[in-house]
Amino acid sequence: MRFGIVTFPGSNCDYDCYHAIRDILGEKVDYIWHKEISIKNFDCVILPGGFSYGDYLRTGAIARFSPIMQAVKEYTEKGGLVIGICNGFQILLEAELLPGAMLVNKNLQFLCQTVNLKVENYNTPFTLRCAKERILRIPIAHKEGNYYADEGTWPKLKENNQIVFRYCDEQGEISDEANPNGSLFNIAGICNEKRNVLGMMPHPERASEAILGSEDGRLIFESIREYVKKL
Amino acid sequence: MFIANIYITLKEGVFDPQGTIIKHSLETLGFKEVSEVRMGKFVRLRLNHQNKEEAKKEVEQICKKVLTNPVIETYRFEIIDSLTF
Amino acid sequence: MFIANIYITLKEGVFDPQGTIIKHSLETLGFKEVSEVRMGKFVRLRLNHQNKEEAKKEVEQICKKVLTNPVIETYRFEIIDSLTF
Amino acid sequence: MIKEPKVTIKLALQHGLTKKEYQQIRDILRRTPTFTELGLFSVLWSEHCSYKNSKPILKMFLIKAPWVLQGPGENAGIVDIGDDLAVVMKIESHNHPSAIEPYQGAATGIGGILRDIFTMGARPVALLDPLYFGNLQDPKVRYLFAGVVSGIGDYGNCVGIPTIGGCVYFDSAYTTNPLVNVMCVGIAKHKMITKGIAKGKGNLIVAFGNRTGRDGIHGCTFASEELSEESEKKRPSVQIGDPFTKKLLLEASLEMIEAELVIGMQDMGAAGLTSSTIEMAGRGKSGIELNLEKVPLREEGMIPYEIMLSESQERMVVVIRPKNFSAVKKICDKWELNCAIIGKVTDDRKVKVKRDGKVYAEVPVKALVDEAPVYQRKGKEPAYLKEIRNFDFSSLPEPSNYNEVLLRLLSSPTIANKEWVFRQYDHQVRTNTIILPGSDAAILRIRGTNKAIALTADCNGRYCYLNPRKGGALAVCEAARNLVCSGANPLGITDCLNFGNPNKTSVIWQFKSVVEGMSEACRALNIPVISGNVSFYNESQTHSVYPTPVVGMVGLIENLSYVTTPWFKDEGDVIILIGETISPAPSLSPALGGSEYLKVIHDLVKGDAPSLDLKLEKRVQKTCLEAIQKGIIKSAHDISEGGLACALAECCIMNKRKMLGANIDMLSDDRFDFLLFSELQSSIILSLEEKHLSLFKKLTSENKVSYKILGRVGGERLTVVRSEVGQASRLSMIDLEVKTLSDKWRQAIEVLLKG
Numbered sequence A: 001m002r003f004g005i006v007t008f009p010g011s012n013c014d015y016d017c018y019h020a021i022r023d024i025l026g027e028k029v030d031y032i033w034h035k036e037i038s039i040k041n042f043d044c045v046i047l048p049g050g051f052s053y054g055d056y057l058r059t060g061a062i063a064r065f066s067p068i069m070q071a072v073k074e075y076t077e078k079g080g081l082v083i084g085i086c087n088g089f090q091i092l093l094e095a096e097l098l099p100g101a102m103l104v105n106k107n108l109q110f111l112c113q114t115v116n117l118k119v120e121n122y123n124t125p126f127t128l129r130c131a132k133e134r135i136l137r138i139p140i141a142h143k144e145g146n147y148y149a150d151e152g153t154w155p156k157l158k159e160n161n162q163i164v165f166r167y168c169d170e171q172g173e174i175s176d177e178a179n180p181n182g183s184l185f186n187i188a189g190i191c192n193e194k195r196n197v198l199g200m201m202p203h204p205e206r207a208s209e210a211i212l213g214s215e216d217g218r219l220i221f222e223s224i225r226e227y228v229k230k231l
Numbered sequence B, C: 001m002f003i004a005n006i007y008i009t010l011k012e013g014v015f016d017p018q019g020t021i022i023k024h025s026l027e028t029l030g031f032k033e034v035s036e037v038r039m040g041k042f043v044r045l046r047l048n049h050q051n052k053e054e055a056k057k058e059v060e061q062i063c064k065k066v067l068t069n070p071v072i073e074t075y076r077f078e079i080i081d082s083l084t085f
Numbered sequence D: 001m002i003k004e005p006k007v008t009i010k011l012a013l014q015h016g017l018t019k020k021e022y023q024q025i026r027d028i029l030r031r032t033p034t035f036t037e038l039g040l041f042s043v044l045w046s047e048h049c050s051y052k053n054s055k056p057i058l059k060m061f062l063i064k065a066p067w068v069l070q071g072p073g074e075n076a077g078i079v080d081i082g083d084d085l086a087v088v089m090k091i092e093s094h095n096h097p098s099a100i101e102p103y104q105g106a107a108t109g110i111g112g113i114l115r116d117i118f119t120m121g122a123r124p125v126a127l128l129d130p131l132y133f134g135n136l137q138d139p140k141v142r143y144l145f146a147g148v149v150s151g152i153g154d155y156g157n158c159v160g161i162p163t164i165g166g167c168v169y170f171d172s173a174y175t176t177n178p179l180v181n182v183m184c185v186g187i188a189k190h191k192m193i194t195k196g197i198a199k200g201k202g203n204l205i206v207a208f209g210n211r212t213g214r215d216g217i218h219g220c221t222f223a224s225e226e227l228s229e230e231s232e233k234k235r236p237s238v239q240i241g242d243p244f245t246k247k248l249l250l251e252a253s254l255e256m257i258e259a260e261l262v263i264g265m266q267d268m269g270a271a272g273l274t275s276s277t278i279e280m281a282g283r284g285k286s287g288i289e290l291n292l293e294k295v296p297l298r299e300e301g302m303i304p305y306e307i308m309l310s311e312s313q314e315r316m317v318v319v320i321r322p323k324n325f326s327a328v329k330k331i332c333d334k335w336e337l338n339c340a341i342i343g344k345v346t347d348d349r350k351v352k353v354k355r356d357g358k359v360y361a362e363v364p365v366k367a368l369v370d371e372a373p374v375y376q377r378k379g380k381e382p383a384y385l386k387e388i389r390n391f392d393f394s395s396l397p398e399p400s401n402y403n404e405v406l407l408r409l410l411s412s413p414t415i416a417n418k419e420w421v422f423r424q425y426d427h428q429v430r431t432n433t434i435i436l437p438g439s440d441a442a443i444l445r446i447r448g449t450n451k452a453i454a455l456t457a458d459c460n461g462r463y464c465y466l467n468p469r470k471g472g473a474l475a476v477c478e479a480a481r482n483l484v485c486s487g488a489n490p491l492g493i494t495d496c497l498n499f500g501n502p503n504k505t506s507v508i509w510q511f512k513s514v515v516e517g518m519s520e521a522c523r524a525l526n527i528p529v530i531s532g533n534v535s536f537y538n539e540s541q542t543h544s545v546y547p548t549p550v551v552g553m554v555g556l557i558e559n560l561s562y563v564t565t566p567w568f569k570d571e572g573d574v575i576i577l578i579g580e581t582i583s584p585a586p587s588l589s590p591a592l593g594g595s596e597y598l599k600v601i602h603d604l605v606k607g608d609a610p611s612l613d614l615k616l617e618k619r620v621q622k623t624c625l626e627a628i629q630k631g632i633i634k635s636a637h638d639i640s641e642g643g644l645a646c647a648l649a650e651c652c653i654m655n656k657r658k659m660l661g662a663n664i665d666m667l668s669d670d671r672f673d674f675l676l677f678s679e680l681q682s683s684i685i686l687s688l689e690e691k692h693l694s695l696f697k698k699l700t701s702e703n704k705v706s707y708k709i710l711g712r713v714g715g716e717r718l719t720v721v722r723s724e725v726g727q728a729s730r731l732s733m734i735d736l737e738v739k740t741l742s743d744k745w746r747q748a749i750e751v752l753l754k755g
């Protein structure tokens, strides 16, 4: 299969995703420059982390206007798989491919640390290989990861099982202490109703090799692969 | 030539982490009479328009499309007839 | 009860990278009539003061001591007699 | 457009030149300089650019070794790490801007140091940030500290370079003049290595990046002045960081180098266009002609003087062949950067500044870069030293509760865990960081090899205050020890020398002594200095900072299996101390001078710096590294601030996910506080499996290093018992749960910040 990684001006984790997919997962992967206007021959598109356009206005706010985003929209409408990681998640929110918005972390600080994640929905192309009840250890690195959705929105997220990951403690308990950034319901990742678009703040590409301290993130890429191979 | 002053604030009901922390530090510093703080953005545009109505329309567009996220933010603006920025 | 609206901007002559990048993207998006963008902060305080003069003095202090750094920023504010925030 | 003022002696003095220097300029030119020329001389002859007060002293450093590819004198130093790869590194200070605007001051510091690395063709892979502040009890200090940390974080995070190490010291010596040093490390393929050089008559000088405005004119002369209230009123001497444009600049620069379009590249840092172009011509032994009407400007009415001296951020200069311009332009377009031909290389070894045909400056390059005055300043030993060193340690009261002392030391912010700092830094981006901050050194793997590099930055300024020469040597030794404990072989140093006003004889004496000490240690350990930076005038009206020679060091880990961390690994492992033998009577040779124990518990800064035997240091490091390479070491941690007791506690608690206790038994007839809290140098705590003990003993005897078995890893408490010679009774001195130790150590900084 073939992954595509979009590079916006200011993307940083495009390189890390590329490495994780090519060298660890062993799949084909290409960069997609943000000025491209179509997505062809990719089984999954990754919007990587970083600071597109410096996040100078709001996170992801300018990147959503890049030409590639129109193509991403069309790609998802046709059922294509898209995963937004960190800044990629923020861009998906700004582009309205996922509901809600990001606020600054409750302590106003950038946070780089490994968190525990509870998988709330195993029934997505991104999580089907995650073992039930297994807590994932994956790093976060962001200043704006405080997920917000209004009262018209979040009940639907719950109803449709769109909450995919939540911050928890080592035992899997969801609590305020385990919530690093103030995110609504400890949300760390959500998908769309159709389940083909995932946004998550933690960085699976940083947890795909033993030498980096955790291999749990690889489960997400492996899930995608399994899903695509079964198609 | 016009200037647009745009004020962007978080919508009512949206928790404001920045405001909350500033409020707390004001309290610690002895500014006890402040009972609430909200942080927002102040954006200033210099416009080449000849016509104020057109300027207004364009600024409205800019605010809606680019400068704010309607999920969390609201805005208001004023257009000033001015040469100095 | 008063409301203070505080507008903080970079001092004149201080280059504003944020504004510059936003200007550039507005241009790309077809908003060609915008010739300059400056980003600033908008802070709103709710004050318990009974006396407007006192409120003014305190806000002046807050701006100077907490909200801005005079090395790079300037501010102005207005005090409004208001109950709604 | 402002009118150029008439050049007079008075104007020259206002530019920071001396009478004599002004006369020298007139002699060189055989006329009165133009206003623009005065500007060029004043910045290039400033301390910041010319090192006129420090040059003769810096000559003492060891700068050569077979693996050094580039020593001091370029944008950054380079060492070879094999596999056709090289490590490029440099450190810089941003002390003064950070003192007046902590967030932006620190942020733009990161910006500056990044440019030094990628202009050499290296991709920046790591940042480090040695920091020195006053006491956190002071709200102004808290403001500075919090602002600096978030400024460094926001900038580095945005550009996507991990900040993986540093140090933070707190002492009232730094209250009004914090030290904010920033270090960057890059990796380059050998053939990508690029120099800041202008050569080849007719080649083009191209500027790319941001437009030129009136920012920071005289910023670099400002950096060489003492801080005063006046300096706050000057035109903003601090700029707003622009990490996004920096990222574009970085990618564009590396793309140009990769495409082999570049003859020479240089960033426009301090003194902007002036120093970048003229230094390039100096290195290339050529001349340059600039056409200022071509420089993309941001503000109206700028005069040549301003264009030449502007310090607007995010601008680069590159020298290319004329035929390559379109390719360079294409890369700039891709990254949405301005790009313009602003001049050309000549062969007359002159710098000629023109605008619309009119000549504004014409000066021999040599006069500006090589003939800058050099001062051999005379130093004099400061008076405080005698008084302060003469201290009788036995007069100190012995503590009654050692548990309490240990907990207080662990909560001293200088010793406490720095997670509050480094969790604000993205230390994992680029997914190479295999040992994160929070160890003796951070470790990055080198992709495509089985190697890694270890990085650290250290300096205890208090030691240097008490004994500059020894303190300088200690800084080098500590950095090397941190690398060795991590399994690395030290390869090179980048140093940032933070001192007071060099016109004071006491400061020059300190400076000279520190450099002497550092040089001795470099030679003893055979670690060359490959780049560095001097920051003078770190003082305010009332006091000056401790002499603080920060040592940034890189080491090579030849094999990933050598990677070693400080924390205990398994129950039952034997804990050993090697190196400086703890004398049963430590009061005879105390390493208590300048210790945290003295400062925190007794509120004193007294005595001499800890004793140091460079030959022993070398043998200890060799033993440690050999043992690691033999695969018998489970953990290695050097003793530093807080002494043996704090180091042991750290070994127990550093690994948040697996804390382990230890049971220590020590023989002593003397003051037990001296034993536990002396900051012994050349000492390393190791843990290993019992079965490896005999091999280990053999290594120590081969290397003539003494060792002592301290106890064993295990349980959930750190216990230290004392036995006395010839006595059966044993006394419990320390007995604490690791959880208690960890909570104190982990929460201290956050608690202090709450005020």
Ligand SMILES: Nc1ncnc2c1ncn2[C@@H]1O[C@H](COP(=O)(O)OP(=O)(O)O)[C@@H](O)[C@H]1O
Binding pocket: D128, D129, D130, D131, D163, D164, D165, D166, D167, D168, D414, D415, D418, D421, D422, D436, D437, D438, D439, D440, D441, D442, D458, D482, D640, D641
């Ligand atoms: N300013 C900082 N930025 C990033 N990491 C830091 C900073 N200060 C300390 N650290 C990290 O915390 C750990 C402990 O630092 P330190 O106490 O200086 O160790 P050592 O005594 O071994 O030099 C190191 O990994 C160091 O890199």
Ligand SMILES: [Mg+2]
Binding pocket: D439, D440, D482, D637, D638, D640
């Ligand atoms: Mg150490």
